[in-house]
Amino acid sequence: MATTYHSRSNSFPSQSHPAIESVEDHLCSLRADDSESTSVCSNLASLRNLHEGINDLIQMPSIQQTLSHENWINELLEGSLKLVDLCSLSREIVSLTKESVQDLESSIRRNKTETATSADVSAYVASRKKITKMVNKCIKNLKSFNNKSATDNELWRMMKEAESHDLSVLKSVLILLSGDNETSTKTSWSLLSKFTTQNRRVYSESVAEDLSSLNIQKSTKNMDSKNMLKQLKSSEMTIQEIEDGLEALFRSLVKTRVSLLNVLSH
Template sequence: MATTTYHSRSNSFPSQSHPAIENVEDHLCRFRAHSESTSVCANLASLRNLHEGIDDLIQMPSVQQTLSQGNWINELLEGSLKLVDLCALSREIVSLTKESVQDLESSIRRNKAETATSSDVSAYVASRKKITKMVSKSIKNLKSFDHKSTTDNNLWTMMKEVESHDLSVLKSVLILLSGENEKSSKTSWSLLSKFSTQNSRVYSENGAEDLSSLNIQKSTKNMDSKSMLKQLKSSEMTIQEIEEGLEALFRSLIKTRVSLLNVLSH
């Protein structure tokens, strides 16, 4: 991962060091250092903290003046809208995933059988196929997402790096929700890597979460219901944590977008 630093101030920053700038720099340094070995849920929480720092930064008059120059603010608003939409879609997918898991759990408990019925498994598999298609389509749509920095201005580079981290973590969430991991999803990982840059890595590769147990096959015979319930419950707990993390990130993305819109209106 790139190790961009911002110690050399440009005219877009105050002449004196400012706590808001140092706060964002500190969050970015920690994110670069630990994101690849940290779970998706932890990275979602880190992004929330990072956006809080960005919002404080945007409130600075000198930063607002810089963002108002040229077409910067419009480009950042375009990127923020795509991120909000992607996060909203990720929330929808995680909600569908949670619902499918809970439905299968309820069916197994209701039947009180030692094995899951074929109809229960078939309904679950059909739901998983729908979710997988949604994930695949979402990843393909990311081709048009431009998160590269086109200038060496420190403020612009910082803002685009935050955007890049948002995109990468949301990508990793989508892959995780598909029930795949780095060993079983070579095609998906290859697809993701095509749209990644040195600054944009997929963080679930070394994360602690693993939802591969979601991929229950329709052809499975005599599957032990107790074992299945245990796996589903474990997955449900992870899904719940991801859902909470996405909700917090969504609110942060909205807040950042509102701050950018306020700069544009002034």
């Protein structure tokens, strides 16, 4: 998931502090998730908690003093802006995905036929293609992130590691939601398996199965309406869970960015 940083510089407060310990604990938890694996939704919640801890850390006078005297705070701000934009776009994609699912559900119920009509499925497929195009463009833009360490300062390292976790989890969400063709569906299954523990395997595989119904093609126009509605409803519930996780993470990312801007303005 993310590059692990362990070294501690002399400029970082050596005195133990709850805010520092909190961020380190959250980072350690995310590193463990990389090897043990958890669900995407759980990782979104972990990221939210991490950024809440980072925000508390930035409020420390000693940290603010370090930030105000370092020339790399502008790079941290640039990274935070990209993360806010990426999370915002991810929320938009999830919202559009949910809307397309709900539109197809409504059409099927309104027509009251045994099978979904060709027009209904065609409209849904067109919407999915648009969403997949957005996802591909979004993932392509991830290459603009610079996760290389330019200093041995521990605060910098922690912030960049957090950024790396953010990118990894948000990318996994986007790939999972793309579902444009068999290749992307397989990628989603493979990627999701990295977030699956033994004791949560049933739940996580259920998430992938729920979202696999997004990959409805024109050839499935003769699918029984009841079965299609059941699949779409499962997808909608999972999408809602992801949407809630992204919304909470977005608020935390904005809060962290505001804290960094406040340090720069003082």
